[in-house]
Amino acid sequence: MPKHGKKYQDAEKLIEKGKFYEPKEAFELVKQTGTAKFDETVEVAIKLGVDPRHADQQVRGTVVLPHGTGKTVKVLVFAKGEKVVEAEKAGADYVGAEDLIEKIQGGWLDFDVAIATPDMMGVVGKLGRVLGPRGLMPNPKAGTVTFDVGRAVQESKAGRIEYRVDKAGTIHAPLGKISFEAEKLYENFDALLGALIKAKPAASKGQYIRQIYVAATMGPGIPISPQKAVNK
Structure with missing residues (x-):
């Protein structure tokens, strides 16, 4: 496995091991981990309590991010x-x-x-x-x-994105650019999370939002507490 560069390693040191961050804190932190020369995309991965092999546990839809993705869409x-x-x-x-x-x-x-x-x-x-x-x-x-x-x-x-659960039961989505204010990244995340909760399949049992990680394109993943994200 290739080793990460010094910038990545320095960014990784900013993340406290074993800690699950509050959403707003995580988006303040992700801005510090964007070290590339280009305007990196901030992406989120959300692991859901569903089994995508079953048709009644598919999660798919769209949501308009209040602050867009920062990308010019053709x-x-x-x-x-x-x-x-x-x-x-x-x-x-x-x-x-x-x-x-x-x-x-x-x-x-x-x-x-x-x-x-x-x-x-x-x-x-x-x-x-x-x-x-x-x-x-x-x-x-x-x-x-x-x-x-x-x-x-x-x-x-305006920033409508499509989300769809993958084979591993995870949703991957862009939330904007590293140049966005942390508050705007959080509000985009909150809009996506709200849409996912509304789209929860009736067949999904147990904890629905199981894991959340946010990261800049070239940066390390920052874990967000699912409980703090849902029960804000």
């Missing part, structure tokens, strides 16, 4: 007719139908979110093998298959 919309105008007015970067499908089939993927009206899904389905593995395929559960394209575009631009 939004593509598959639509026709009046919905084209609605998408453009809302700020979509690319709007079209078969023309965009052909472009994507040709290898073009210069966008971060794809939205489609329900009547377009018959043809958009052709892109499943291309967009699916990249997490770009429009999906009703993610709010990206909708006739309300204006709202979907605005929310995507």
